[in-house]
Amino acid sequence: VSFSSGLPATAVSQFVLTPASTLVDGETCDVTVVDTEITDVDGTPDAMVANYDFSFLVGYPTVEIFEIQGSGLASSYDGLMVKSANNIVTILSDSGFFMQTPDIRDDLDPMTSNGIYVYTGGAPSVQVGDEVTVTGVIDEFFGFTEFANPGSQIIIVESQGNSLPAAIILNENFPSTVAGEYPCGSEAMGYECVEGMWFVMPEGVISSSYSSYWVGANRDDFLVKAGTTRAFRETGIEFPGMPGLPIYDGNPELLEVDVSGLGFTVPTGGYNAGAHVTMYGVFGFDFNEYELWPSVVVVTEDKVLPDTAPMATADELTIASLNMFRLFNDVDDPGNQDDGQVEDPLVYAGRLAKFARYVVNDMQSPAILAVQEVENIDVMNNLATEINGLSGPQYTAVLIEGNDQGGIDVGYLYDATVVTNVQINQLGAAEVNPYDASLLHDRPPLQLSADIVLSNYTMPIQLLNVHLRSMGGIDDVGDGDRVRNKRLSQAQSVATMIADIQNNNPGDPVYVLGDFNAFQFTDGYVDVMGQITGHAVATDNLLWDTPLFQASPLTNTTQTLAADEQYSFLFNGAAQSLDHAVSNDAGLIFFKQMRYVRGQADAPLQYEDDYGSSLRVTDHDGFVLYISPELDVIFKNGFD
DSSP: OOEEOOOSOSSOSOOOOEESSOOOTTOEEEEEEOGGGOOOOSSSSOOOSSOEEEEEESSOOBOOHHHHHOSSSSOTTTTOEEEEEEEEEEEEETTEEEEEOOGGGOOOOTTSOOEEEEEOSSSOSOOTTOEEEEEEEEEEETTEEEEEOGGGOEEEEEESSOOOOOOEEOSSSSSOOSTTOOTTSSTTTTTGGGTTOEEEEEEEEEEESOSOSSSSGGGSOEEEEESSSOOBOOSSEETTOOTTSOEEOOOTTOEEEOTTTTSOOOOTTOOOTTOEEEEEEEEEEETTEEEEEEEEEEEEEOOOSSOOOOOOOTTOEEEEEEEEEEEOOSOOOSTTTTTTOOOOHHHHHHHHHHHHHIIIIISOOOSEEEEEEEOOHHHHHHHHHHHHHTTOOOEEEEEOOOOOTTOOEEEEEEETTTEEEEEEEEOSTTOBOTTTSSBSOSSOOEEEEEEEEOSSOEEEEEEEEEEOOOOTTTTOTTTHHHHHHHHHHHHHHHHHHHHHHHHHSTTOOEEEEEEOSSOSSOOSSOOHHHHHHTOOOGGGOSSOOOOTTSSSOOEEGGGGSOGGGOOSEEETTEEEOOEEEEEOHHHHHHEEEEEEEOSSTTSOGGGGGOTTSOTTSSSSOEEEEEEOGGGGHHHHTTOO
16 A cells, blocks of 8 residues: 655644555554754754654454453453444343344453443444444443444444344353352352343242342342242351352352343332243343343243142131241330330331231231241230221230340230130340350240130140341351350250240140251251251361250151242242251151241332332241141040
């Protein structure tokens, strides 16, 4: 190519090289300024002493998407103007589009992404399947690699109706379910190696209808597991765990889904956990998190909420338990009795209405309801009144204040037409924690002794309502040892209480129910339920002592349920049981079934403020036990 340079020229400080024909983007031009051809005319003796050589690039560098993305967390082209040619549009957003390298040009490097976002600032003019060439500035927008600055972009549609590049298929094989097998080589890389690429999930199960309970942008997001099953909490200490103890993998296959990631509207009611879905979209990045940004989500099998417990027969006793998630009233009590929590009157009235619907319509008005996380007896009486106004029973409320610094207690509502000769005793209120001499029970267990009057039977019953220490801080370097030891001591204390109740009431059925803040298996630190029931194994626990009931174990009725029904709470997307009922042998004779009543843990957070619904008034699913003296007839007929 020849150039017109405008030479010779006199008294000039710059000149323009004009090619005789159009240069090709990416060509390099080498220029030599010959020293003998330059004469200094400004009167100073500083003439050139040698030739000056330099080069320049014509246009902008043409690079592949995988070159832009690179194998690190940030692009080496950040801030530079580049061209990427002949890529295929895969997904549209409300303010841009994603494009991906055609399969034929794939670099086959699993550590470099073939996809990238083009931010257009408004609805894009391209369509899915278009082959496009894009010139623009690369920007790491809060860690998300994109073509930015729409005003300086050049977008050329080369052809239309093209087949899309191969999608990332999300299924049982990817992402990996094995802890430590990271999709992009290391934990720090997250899903960087597929950022901007499109995915297809043929089937997935929503494991949690929200990704974070706290107020923020991701309350509308949900967590999904590709495949046909949802994620559950499993035995052990979360990965990497501790040597010699069971390890829980943490469900690394869970993916966060931001339904509004592409700028589209989130469904008003959200998505129910447990629902089966199919979806496709792209891998995005926002607020330091890799997310799925779906273009389409189709619910193929919904989780119907709320659930409804079966109606009890005339000779069935129903005993229920429900954590009421800090049910406080709108009265400012003196001192620290309410821990400074005074509910808005409208919110308090709304929560009472929601709880009443859940108890009456969903739990079918159990004869006895053991509750946890209630402020005081006034709240219990308000709830009883609300339930009765919804055509529920005229419950009698009982609650004895405990030691909890946050102001929450345990109590009972019971139907006095069925539950008679009631005696209430608070146990362990003054019991001392052997670890540090503090009070052991923040919410001391509450015993209810009564005679049950059914259509054709009467029977004595012993209940113990518990709300044990949470797992918060269990792995903390500073406080973990105290937390673990307190949980062990509480479990041993409850076991002793059960033994005393049995000894004082020989032959009576005993049911211990409530929020144990423990799984039906060991968490690897302390097997709280195993220490109570007698099933704890020394080699599976950091802390262990010989269980009181080791020789004659009790039964955790949670474990009578199908495996996929053993949950009452969701944490980090994992379904898990914290709420249980433990039965002695006498109680097991009458035990018919246990039923978690769905509508709380699985429900989207959007329902919290819907006071016309029973959904999401608390974060725990309650449960109902069905007890029937009819089941004892075989023993009354002479069998041992």
